[in-house]
Amino acid sequence: MDEGMLTIGAFARACRLSPKALRLYDELGLLRPARVDPDTGYRYYAAGQLEQARLVAWLRRLGMPLAGIRRVCALDDPSSAAREVRAYWARVERETAARRDLAAFLVDQLSAESVEEPPMLELRCFAHSDTGRVRPANQDTAYAGARLLAVADGFGPAGAPASSAAVEALRFLDTAQVPAGGVLNLLQDAVRGAAEAVRDAAGGTDGAGTTLTALLWTGSRPALVHIGDSRAYLLRDGELFRITHDHTMVQSMVDEGRLTAQEAAAHPQRALLLKALTAHGPAASPDLRLHDALPGDRYLLCSDGLSAVLPEDRVHRLLTGTPAAPDTAARRLVDAANDAGGPDNVSCVVADVVQTAAQVY
Known part of the structure; x- marks a missing residue:
C-alpha cells in the first residue's frame, strides 16, 4: 500500500x-x-x-x-459553501413550518375536546378593486361574501378571466356544508377546482395565471388558503401582523439570507412568482392554515398593487387611525395606493370580526 x-x-x-x-x-x-x-x-x-x-x-x-x-x-470558497448550506437549511425550515401548520390544523380538526363553547362570531366585510393610475385594465378580482373573502391578482394576457375564474370557483363555499372530512378537505377540493377553472378560462394562454388568497369563515375560526404574492394581514389589539408568506423568488432569497428586506423591496424581479394558479401544469400546493379569531379582529386581504406601494406602517395607520367601517377603510386603502402613483391594479377586502347579538350580554 x-x-x-x-x-x-x-x-x-x-x-x-x-x-x-x-x-x-x-x-x-x-x-x-x-x-x-x-x-x-x-x-x-x-x-x-x-x-x-x-x-x-x-x-x-x-x-x-x-x-x-x-x-x-x-465550491472552493468556504463562504460560498456556507451560503449554500444556509440556503438549504432555510428551505428545510420553511417546509417544516408548513408541515407544523398542517399538523396543528389536523389536530384541531380531529380533536373533539373543548374546554368551553367558543363564542359565535361573524364577519362584517367589504371588497373594493380599482384599475389604478397606470394599467389599461383591471386584472384583479376581490370578493366579500357571507363566509368567504378572496383576492386574486391575474397576470399575463388572460389575467382578468383567470382571476375571476379562480374566485368564482370558490364562491360555492359561502353556502357549502363542511363535509365529514372537515374544512381541510373542502378547501383542498376548492383550490383544485379553482386551478381547473383558471386553465379553462385562460384557454392555454402562455404566461397567464393568477394568485389567490382567501379566508373561509367556519363560525368561530377562519381558514386561510394562500398561493402567490397577494397578502392577508390581521389587525389585533392595535398591532398589524402579516399572516401569509409571499411565494416569490425574492422572498425565498430573503428567507435564505441572500437578500435583505430592503434589497428585496427594490429588486427588479420582486414580482417573479414561484407559485401561482396558471394556464399550464398541475396546481401548485397552497398554504393552508386555521386561525383563532377574536371579537375586534380586523382582516385585510390585498393584491400587491397595495402591499408593494404602501409600506406596512402606512397600511397600519389607515386601518387603525379613525374608527371606520370596512367599506370606508377599504376605500381609504385603495385611494392611498392611487395617491402613491397607482402603478398596478389595487384590490382589497377588509373584514371585521364581531360577536353575534345572541352572545352579547
Missing part, C-alpha cells in the same frame, strides 16, 4: 462513513478515492481527503440530498 494512504476500512472509521457509503459516493463522483488498485480494485484514500469526507458525513446527517452535497463540495 502507498505510504500515507488509508484503506477504505480505516478511512471509513476516521471519517465516520461506512465503506458502503464510500463506495456509493465514489460511483456518484462525490468522493473519489485517491487510488484504486488496478488488480484488486481496492480503494485507498489520502489523509488529506478526510476533511471533505467529514463534510459529506455532516451534510448527510443534516439531511441534505446528494445533489446538494455535490454543489457544496464543488
Whole structure:
C-alpha cells in the first residue's frame, strides 16, 4: 500500500462513513478515492481527503440530498459553501413550518375536546378593486361574501378571466356544508377546482395565471388558503401582523439570507412568482392554515398593487387611525395606493370580526 494512504476500512472509521457509503459516493463522483488498485480494485484514500469526507458525513446527517452535497463540495470558497448550506437549511425550515401548520390544523380538526363553547362570531366585510393610475385594465378580482373573502391578482394576457375564474370557483363555499372530512378537505377540493377553472378560462394562454388568497369563515375560526404574492394581514389589539408568506423568488432569497428586506423591496424581479394558479401544469400546493379569531379582529386581504406601494406602517395607520367601517377603510386603502402613483391594479377586502347579538350580554 502507498505510504500515507488509508484503506477504505480505516478511512471509513476516521471519517465516520461506512465503506458502503464510500463506495456509493465514489460511483456518484462525490468522493473519489485517491487510488484504486488496478488488480484488486481496492480503494485507498489520502489523509488529506478526510476533511471533505467529514463534510459529506455532516451534510448527510443534516439531511441534505446528494445533489446538494455535490454543489457544496464543488465550491472552493468556504463562504460560498456556507451560503449554500444556509440556503438549504432555510428551505428545510420553511417546509417544516408548513408541515407544523398542517399538523396543528389536523389536530384541531380531529380533536373533539373543548374546554368551553367558543363564542359565535361573524364577519362584517367589504371588497373594493380599482384599475389604478397606470394599467389599461383591471386584472384583479376581490370578493366579500357571507363566509368567504378572496383576492386574486391575474397576470399575463388572460389575467382578468383567470382571476375571476379562480374566485368564482370558490364562491360555492359561502353556502357549502363542511363535509365529514372537515374544512381541510373542502378547501383542498376548492383550490383544485379553482386551478381547473383558471386553465379553462385562460384557454392555454402562455404566461397567464393568477394568485389567490382567501379566508373561509367556519363560525368561530377562519381558514386561510394562500398561493402567490397577494397578502392577508390581521389587525389585533392595535398591532398589524402579516399572516401569509409571499411565494416569490425574492422572498425565498430573503428567507435564505441572500437578500435583505430592503434589497428585496427594490429588486427588479420582486414580482417573479414561484407559485401561482396558471394556464399550464398541475396546481401548485397552497398554504393552508386555521386561525383563532377574536371579537375586534380586523382582516385585510390585498393584491400587491397595495402591499408593494404602501409600506406596512402606512397600511397600519389607515386601518387603525379613525374608527371606520370596512367599506370606508377599504376605500381609504385603495385611494392611498392611487395617491402613491397607482402603478398596478389595487384590490382589497377588509373584514371585521364581531360577536353575534345572541352572545352579547
